[in-house]
Amino acid sequence: MTAPALPRLPEAPAAHTVLNLREYETIARGLLDPIFYDYVAGGARDEVTVRANEHGFARLGLLPRMLRGSDTRDLGVTLFGTPSSLPVFLSPTAFHRLAHPDGELATARAAAKAGVIMTVGMASTTSVADVAAAARQAVPDRAPALWFQLYLQPDMAVTRALVRRAEAAGCTALLVTVDSPVLGIHERNKRNGFNDLPPGVVCENLRDLTGSEPGHIRQIAMSADLGWDHLDRLREMTSLPVVLKGVLHPEDGRIAVAHGVDGLLLSNHGGRQLDTAPATVDLLPDMLAAVAGRVPVLLDGGVRRGTDVVKALALGATAVGIGRPVVYGLAAGGEDGVRHVVDLLREEIDHTLALCGATAPRDLTPDLVRTVPAVPR
Numbered sequence: 342m343t344a345p346a347l348p349r350l351p352e353a354p355a356a357h358t359v360l361n362l363r364e365y366e367t368i369a370r371g372l373l374d375p376i377f378y379d380y381v382a383g384g385a386r387d388e389v390t391v392r393a394n395e396h397g398f399a400r401l402g403l404l405p406r407m408l409r410g411s412d413t414r415d416l417g418v419t420l421f422g423t424p425s426s427l428p429v430f431l432s433p434t435a436f437h438r439l440a441h442p443d444g445e446l447a448t449a450r451a452a453a454k455a456g457v458i459m460t461v462g463m464a465s466t467t468s469v470a471d472v473a474a475a476a477r478q479a480v481p482d483r484a485p486a487l488w489f490q491l492y493l494q495p496d497m498a499v500t501r502a503l504v505r506r507a508e509a510a511g512c513t514a515l516l517v518t519v520d521s522p523v524l525g526i527h528e529r530n531k532r533n534g535f536n537d538l539p540p541g542v543v544c545e546n547l548r549d550l551t552g553s554e555p556g557h558i559r560q561i562a563m564s565a566d567l568g569w570d571h572l573d574r575l576r577e578m579t580s581l582p583v584v585l586k587g588v589l590h591p592e593d594g595r596i597a598v599a600h601g602v603d604g605l606l607l608s609n610h611g612g613r614q615l616d617t618a619p620a621t622v623d624l625l626p627d628m629l630a631a632v633a634g635r636v637p638v639l640l641d642g643g644v645r646r647g648t649d650v651v652k653a654l655a656l657g658a659t660a661v662g663i664g665r666p667v668v669y670g671l672a673a674g675g676e677d678g679v680r681h682v683v684d685l686l687r688e689e690i691d692h693t694l695a696l697c698g699a700t701a702p703r704d705l706t707p708d709l710v711r712t713v714p715a716v717p718r
């Protein structure tokens with residue numbers, strides 16, 4: 342199986358010609374090696390859940406309020422102690438150097454300048470230390486707003502070593518992905534024979550981890566043996582806030598809270614793990630009821646418009662994450678592309694709040710959201 346070549350340096354489109362996040366997908370599709378595009382766009386099996394996430398938002402309408410008498414808006418939120426200029430963060434996505442030669446460094450600079458939190462993937466192709474240095478350099482007067490995404494490793498010494506790297510880099514929370522006891526099967530990748538990273542692109546956080554030969558890159562272990570006891574052990578090894586990513590069943594939400602997690606990220610991994618898992622926005626009300634306000638609930642999956650963000654916040658999410666749009670922005674224009682993706686969302690959220698008669702995320706309430714028949718696109 343031959344690994345595909347590294348992406349060529351894309352020509353950045355003039356930012357003003359790109360009007361929305363979906364257009365970034367079209368542009369990225371034209372620039373990326375089709376094998377990488379399929380890796381990013383694709384999902385598990387029939388990709389039912391990939392489609393369901395966006396469709397979930399399409400089946401919700403916003404019912405605005407009028408004559409609220411305020412002309413100032415504040416989009417900022419604080420998430421587990423980290424301020425963000427928007428109720429939107431960058432969900433972890435692996436292998437940014439497949440999208441652009443600058444990889445995670447470009448993403449980090451864009452996020453830092455936009456004042457939003459970037460989640461550095463355990464499978465990032467730049468080390469978390471280098472990502473943090475890029476963020477610091479981009480905005481020297483502010484501590485970098487970075488979270489670290491962790492797959493719990495059954496060898497807890499390896500997990501500990503990864504946590505220490507994230508702490509040393511200045512990450513302010515751990516997003517622990519629990520939806521991957523085994524890796525999802527992506528038929529696009531199988532068809533394309535995509536099962537290896539191109540030469541020179543590696544998971545840098547897994548380099549020289551514990552007692553290995555210099556330069557050795559560990560494989561990320563997905564383990565169906567993991568249980569809540571592993572989470573307890575993680576809890577004991579760090580004082581960083583722990584956010585569980587990928588719990589979907591409300592009962593798991595309750596158990597997670599009982600085990601002392603600081604928050605939940607309601608996520609079906611963008612439809613890349615269990616196909617036919619429901620859309621995350623459809624699961625949000627039940628999860629919020631289960632958690633009963635004890636910890637913040639974040640959500641990702643299918644967020645493509647400011648109206649999607651506002652719907653999720655109105656239903657009760659504290660913030661939402663974006664995955665693929667970041668990678669598409671990166672592919673299309675490196676740092677500028679990611680920055681533009683965030684700025685497009687910022688403008689859309691601000692405009693939607695104004696039209697809804699809201700001044701801040703806290704003004705949004707569930708009565709603003711109605712279930713409607715989905716209108717075909």
Ligand SMILES: Cc1cc2nc3c(=O)[nH]c(=O)nc-3n(C[C@H](O)[C@H](O)[C@H](O)COP(=O)(O)O)c2cc1C
Binds near residue numbers: 462608613644663
């Ligand atoms: C290319 C790609 C790589 C991803 N890699 C990871 C990962 O390494 N760890 C993880 O927890 N989630 C990963 N995700 C899932 C995202 O964090 C997120 O849950 C999902 O992309 C959100 O859906 P969206 O793409 O519709 O915004 C990945 C998603 C994509 C598209």
Ligand SMILES: CCCCC(=O)C(=O)O
Binds near residue numbers: 435561610613
């Ligand atoms: C070990 C890499 C996992 C990447 C991933 O989570 C995804 O492509 O969805």
